[in-house]
Amino acid sequence: MTKIEIPPDHPRRISLETREKIIEGHESNVVATAGLLAHGRGEAFDYLIGEKTTDLAKRAARAAVAAMLSAKHPVISVNGNVCSLVPEDLVELSEICGAPLEINLFYYREERENAIKDALVLAGAREVLGTHDRPSSIIPELSSNRRKVDPDGIGAADVVLVPLEDGDRTEALKAIGKFVITIDLNPMSRTAVHSDITIVDNIIRALPLMVEQAREMKDLPKDELRQIVESFDNTENLATSVHIIMQHLEARANDIGNLRKKFNIGVIEK
Numbered sequence: 001m002t003k004i005e006i007p008p009d010h011p012r013r014i015s016l017e018t019r020e021k022i023i024e025g026h027e028s029n030v031v032a033t034a035g036l037l038a039h040g041r042g043e044a045f046d047y048l049i050g051e052k053t054t055d056l057a058k059r060a061a062r063a064a065v066a067a068m069l070s071a072k073h074p075v076i077s078v079n080g081n082v083c084s085l086v087p088e089d090l091v092e093l094s095e096i097c098g099a100p101l102e103i104n105l106f107y108y109r110e111e112r113e114n115a116i117k118d119a120l121v122l123a124g125a126r127e128v129l130g131t132h133d134r135p136s137s138i139i140p141e142l143s144s145n146r147r148k149v150d151p152d153g154i155g156a157a158d159v160v161l162v163p164l165e166d167g168d169r170t171e172a173l174k175a176i177g178k179f180v181i182t183i184d185l186n187p188m189s190r191t192a193v194h195s196d197i198t199i200v201d202n203i204i205r206a207l208p209l210m211v212e213q214a215r216e217m218k219d220l221p222k223d224e225l226r227q228i229v230e231s232f233d234n235t236e237n238l239a240t241s242v243h244i245i246m247q248h249l250e251a252r253a254n255d256i257g258n259l260r261k262k263f264n265i266g267v268i269e270k
């Protein structure tokens, strides 16, 4: 398929370019067909939060990075959408935090696994866990494809970053004692609610931010990192995220009223 040219001054350029990445990812087997729908849902929630990283999301990202840097064995779980949108940032965060990348797919197909591994290697990954040639163990609490995990990765992890995730696995990871971090634009999703830290932001902004924060925080003493994690309250974070959406909608409702007046919308000239 031909890639569409998006004019640099298009008001929705970033959103359209991101969509193109997901479409290309789908064409190269990285993204599942359902991943296109998941992306659309994310777009809608991004619209509701104002398509920018809030101060609240910055704080959540800082707590998440502190948890990864102070963990004994942090792991980053990679699915198709995440790989198609931010492959280089995944590799960089993995390197700084010493957190291996593990492919873990809901809609498993071997050609998808291969395409994702190739994309991660192209982005600079030196090691990718969770592939079919590796040993695997099972999370008994889970019935989906995601139950298969790498014993050197999620199987052994104390802290797991599971961005753009479905709810079942987050609950299962919690049930087996993992500290779970997610990135999810929907603060009401099951994953968002069951995670220990939820970054309510678009992964295209959240991951580069986490890389930047990880570079700044990597030499902080462990005690200080743990203190940042312990002082973070995810319940408050999620409730405030929903309030931010409500305030944003209120402001947009007023804008629409003003626009109608300014441009005489709905008025027939006599």
Ligand code: PTJ
Residues within 6 Å of the ligand: 031, 032, 034, 035, 036, 037, 038, 039, 040, 041, 042, 043, 045, 079, 080, 081, 104, 105, 106, 107, 108, 164, 165, 166, 167, 183, 184, 185, 186, 189, 201, 202, 203, 204
């Ligand atoms: O690659 P696979 O086979 O593992 O499948 C990946 C998907 C994403 C299809 C699978 O995990 C899935 O179906 O996820 P859900 O249940 O649709 O949940 C995805 C969540 O991510 C939803 O709450 C979306 O709002 C959110 N989301 C989508 N795009 C973004 C996002 N959050 C942050 N940034 C995004 N760009």
